[in-house]
Amino acid sequence: MTTTARDTASATPADQTTVTAVPGLALVVLVNGERQRIADGTSVAAVVDTYAPSRSGIAVARNREVVPRSRWEDTAVAEGDNIEIVTAVAGG
Amino acid sequence: MTAPALTATDAAGPASSLSIAGQQVGSRLLLGTGGIPSLAVLDEVLAASGTALATVAVRRIAPDATGSILDVLHAHDVVVLPNTAGCFTAVDAVMTATLAREAFGTDWVKLEVIGDEHTLLPDPVELLDAAERLCTDGFIVLAYTSDDPILARRLEQVGCAAVMPLGSPIGSGLGIRNPHNIALIVESAGVPVVLDAGIGTASDAVLAMELGCDAVLVASAITRAEDPVRMATAMRLAVDAGAAARGAGRIPRRWTAMPSSPSSGMVDLT
Numbered sequence: 559m560t561t562t563a564r565d566t567a568s569a570t571p572a573d574q575t576t577v578t579a580v581p582g583l584a585l586v587v588l589v590n591g592e593r594q595r596i597a598d599g600t601s602v603a604a605v606v607d608t609y610a611p612s613r614s615g616i617a618v619a620r621n622r623e624v625v626p627r628s629r630w631e632d633t634a635v636a637e638g639d640n641i642e643i644v645t646a647v648a649g650g
Numbered sequence: 651m652t653a654p655a656l657t658a659t660d661a662a663g664p665a666s667s668l669s670i671a672g673q674q675v676g677s678r679l680l681l682g683t684g685g686i687p688s689l690a691v692l693d694e695v696l697a698a699s700g701t702a703l704a705t706v707a708v709r710r711i712a713p714d715a716t717g718s719i720l721d722v723l724h725a726h727d728v729v730v731l732p733n734t735a736g737c738f739t740a741v742d743a744v745m746t747a748t749l750a751r752e753a754f755g756t757d758w759v760k761l762e763v764i765g766d767e768h769t770l771l772p773d774p775v776e777l778l779d780a781a782e783r784l785c786t787d788g789f790i791v792l793a794y795t796s797d798d799p800i801l802a803r804r805l806e807q808v809g810c811a812a813v814m815p816l817g818s819p820i821g822s823g824l825g826i827r828n829p830h831n832i833a834l835i836v837e838s839a840g841v842p843v844v845l846d847a848g849i850g851t852a853s854d855a856v857l858a859m860e861l862g863c864d865a866v867l868v869a870s871a872i873t874r875a876e877d878p879v880r881m882a883t884a885m886r887l888a889v890d891a892g893a894a895a896r897g898a899g900r901i902p903r904r905w906t907a908m909p910s911s912p913s914s915g916m917v918d919l920t
Contacts, residue, residue: 590710610711615720617708617753624748642710644749646720648683648692649707650733650760650869 587639596635603630609643617644668865670842671758671790671811676702678859679889680731680844681882682869685821689717691878696726698882699872705731705760708750720754731792733760738773740780747784758790760814770820772796778804785809794846797831799838806841813839814867817858818848821870825854829861836862852881852888859892860900866892 583595589605596605602618602625610616618625619642625633635641668675681701686692696704704723723730732750737743740763747759763780765773772795784791785808792812793805802813815835818824825848826832836843845858846867855866868885875881 609713611715612718615718615753616711617749619745619749622745624745624752626752642749644708645711645715645753646706646718646730646732647709647712648686648719648873649709650682650684650705650731650735650762 585635585637585639587635587637587641589641590643600635601631602633602635602641605635605641606630606643610645615645618642619644668842670792675729675865676700677886677889678865678893679855679886680704680865680867681728681872682867683719683873684735684869685873687873687878689719689722691873692719692722693725694879695872695882696722696728698879698886700886701728703729703731705733705867705869706754707733707735708746708753729758730754730756731758731760732756733794734762734780735764737763737780738765738776739763740776740783743776743780744783744787747789748787751789757788758792759784760792760794761810762794772816774798774801777801778808781805781810782808792844797828797835799831799834802835802843803838806839810841812842812844812864814844814846816847817845817854820847821874822848823850823871824848825850826857826861829857832858832861832863849885852884855885855888856892856895859889860896862896865889 582597584598585596587594621640668678677700679699679701681699681704683704683706706719732754734743734746737746743763761781763773763776764770781791781793791810792814793810794814795801795805797815805813817826842864844865844867845863849855849868849871858866866889872878872881872885
């Protein structure tokens with residue numbers, strides 16, 4: 559059976575072990591609440607660049623811990639990580 | 651004889667300069683950007699208001715976001731004040747403030763910890779807890795608080811750089827429901843008092859300044875006005891007028907009339 563990234567990406571957390579068989583996109587992570595499949599060894603910086611048009615005015619939390627900007631390049635995303643990428647919006 | 655021209659700034663004297671945590675803030679009108687219809691309107695509102703400090707919220711980046719509110723604020727040399735709006739617990743507020751510090755490179759935070767969605771009133775227990783943690787961690791905390799003088803004092807004691815009592819619930823436009831409490835907060839505060847939340851129109855901002863507040867934060871009253879740019883101008887004038895009146899010293903209230911014309915030298919018309 560062929561499984562696309564998107565199909566598998568909608569799996570529940572309990573199903574995450576089943577997706578490691580897909581070559582190239584070994585990890586399932588949450589990015590801003592959406593389940594995503596990404597390659598093993600992907601850095602936080604690479605995830606940020608996928609989501610944000612620019613790196614300024616951005617902060618990243620990984621499993622409720624802030625990842626300092628200086629660590630984005632050398633921090634690899636791990637299976638099951640919960641990544642939040644935030645910026646400024648009108649408010650307050 | 652013509653009286654010399656007197657601007658609001660002159661009338662208020664040297665005290666017209668607002669200082670928070672030792673940093674000069676160029677205007678006593680702070681802007682909350684929530685509810686602004688567009689970045690183009692924000693651009694005009696910033697110019698009309700003359701504000702030097704404006705709040706932003708911290709949220710997930712939107713994939714389809716066009717333009718950055720930060721760019722608009724920077725273009726006007728407005729200092730960014732991130733808030734913790736939407737947080738219900740001290741833990742969440744500290745996390746949000748920490749993200750904001752990383753994202754915007756500022757230690758300043760407008761601390762909001764609310765108790766429920768219905769009233770958006772501060773949760774005093776979580777608020778004080780969050781304030782203490784953030785101050786300990788080196789943040790410059792401007793605390794959105796209820797109009798309780800004792801809580802304001804406690805917030806100052808844990809190190810807040812400013813207290814921001816509400817006039818009435820956020821976005822309600824109900825004005826200052828308890829002027830007496832605001833005056834009590836002003837009377838005992840050793841840090842700037844910023845009236846925050848509840849302002850509906852210019853007269854509310856005037857009253858806040860007349861009560862002795864050091865500044866006023868206005869969001870919805872400007873951003874959701876029919877004409878936000880004109881209301882921004884009105885609020886700028888209102889804050890100046892209120893500050894000038896406070897500095898000038900109002901007459902005491904009396905139960906009965908006191909004639910303003912001399913009682914002596916009356917013409918005998920009998």
